[in-house]
Amino acid sequence: MAPIIRRPRKPLSRLRVTAVVSAAAVLALAGCSKPVEKQADIRPVRAVVLAADNIDVVAEFPGEVRARVESRLGFRIAGKIVGRKVDAGTEVKRGQLLMQLDPQDLKLAQAQASAGLKAAESNRDLAKAELKRYQDLREKNFVSQAILDSKETTFKAAQASYDQALAGYRNQSNQAGYASLVSDVDGVVTGVDAEVGQVVGAGTPVLRVAQAGEKEIVIAIPEDKVDVLRKVTDVKVRTWANPTDVIPGILRELSPVADPATRTYAAKVSIPDASAERIKLGMTGYVTFSAKSQNAMLKLPLAALFNDKGATSVWVVENGGVKLVPVQVAGSSGNEILVAGGVTPGQTVVTAGVNQLKPGQKVKILASEPSARMDNRVAADTTKASAVAASAGDAK
Known part of the structure; x- marks a missing residue:
């Protein structure tokens, strides 16, 4: 049987021994040390103390x-515009010429009416002279009463024709005058709705004039x-x-x-x-x-409102923490909101940093005022508080 040869063990290196000892020491210390307590998350906010008052509802x-009076002017007759004397912004006086239509056709119609008037006047004068002559003959009993009545009827018809021609002539003269559009008030031209060369109908607005006053x-x-x-x-x-x-x-x-x-x-x-x-x-x-307002009301800055699942709420500070309280908004007063219910006077409401909070959140109030009064300082403080809250969140 062959003999068993045992090789001697190599000694552990100094580095490995040191590592084993260090690990054992760390485990021993970990078993003896106490767990680290988690620090409370405290948010800096700005808040106000609510107070009821008769508020200016603004x-x-x-x-x-x-x-107050602005008129749309137009011609009383139809025609083609041949002249515009004013522009938008022109100050005008009563009787000043504004626009003009082509008067040629109107002048011809006026001349025709004048000729008709002269013809009717001649017929009337002739009928009047014959009536006078037959009245004299009737007094001498040279003609019958029937003939005299006929002459009287002829004169009355001639007179009526003359009156008709006179009315037509005057009407046509007015029509010729309507070719010129003049201002009937002192004022300023606010708009021009038609230009030279345009054919307009009677009554079509061509200018707008605002009356002075x-x-x-x-x-x-x-x-x-x-x-x-x-x-x-x-x-x-x-x-x-x-x-x-x-x-x-x-x-x-x-x-x-x-x-x-x-x-x-x-x-x-x-x-x-x-x-x-x-x-x-x-x-x-x-x-x-x-x-x-007739009754004392509460008001809050707009920045104090928080939308929670479609409901308007505010963060109320109690015992160093916050809770979410729904409120009823009654209206607005300038840049502030009128509160009809949900909170009471004396409660402290967060006005800045509302989006960084959660129920039960511990807060640190940076500033507190006796009542919720919105001014330029509050607006600046709101922005500053939001920035502080955001910075604190990043730091944590």
Whole structure:
């Protein structure tokens, strides 16, 4: 039997021994250490404390400045336009010539009517002379009464023919005058609807003239605000060109029928104190309706609203956390929302950072104000708070 030869083991390298010892030490320490506690996720937000007050209910609508009276002028007869004396924007005076038709045919018709009048006048004069002569003969009993009656009838017919010819001549003279279109008011031309060489019918609009004087702004009011704004007496008007110049206005007319396309009601707001230097035709204007609410109401910045599954809600802060509370919106007041229910005075509502929250979320209020009053500072704070919240989320 052959002898068993045993080879001596090679000693472990120093590197492998060191690795084994280190791994054992790590496992020992891991078994002895405590689990790391997860830090609470705290979001920085901005909030306000709700307070009830009689609020200015404000609604503002854009519109266009127009003249209170704007007429579409046209010729009273048909014809071909041979002259246009004004352009859009031209200021005109009463009696000023605006457009002219070709008068040739009208002059011929007037001459024909004049000739007919002269013929009728001659027949009448002849019949009148014969009647006078036969009246003298009847007094001398040289002619019978029947002949005299015949002459009287002839004279009356001649007189009627003369009256008819005279009326025709005057009518034709008026027709000739209608070839010239003149302005019947002081104002400004706002539009030209026909040009030289165009044949137009009687009554076809060829020019638009806005009467000088009182101006108004035409706006469109939604159907849900018609009844409320109809009772408002505090109406202010300003223009886009000069927003600091506020002018009192009067709601002069409110259409009883909604526009079939926009489903809004046309309203005309008169501006009796507007001068030509302050308000010009065609300007973009803004009409503001202001009124105090009868009952104390709550209002919130628009940024405080959160849409949760189609319901309008807000985040209410309680015990350092937030909860989502549905609210009922009653209307608007400028850039703020009027709240009819869901929250009560004294509650703290988040106004910035609402999209970064979840129910039970711990928050840190960056600023708190005694009441929800929207101004330029609130708008700036909203943007800043959103940026802080986004940065905090990225850092975590």
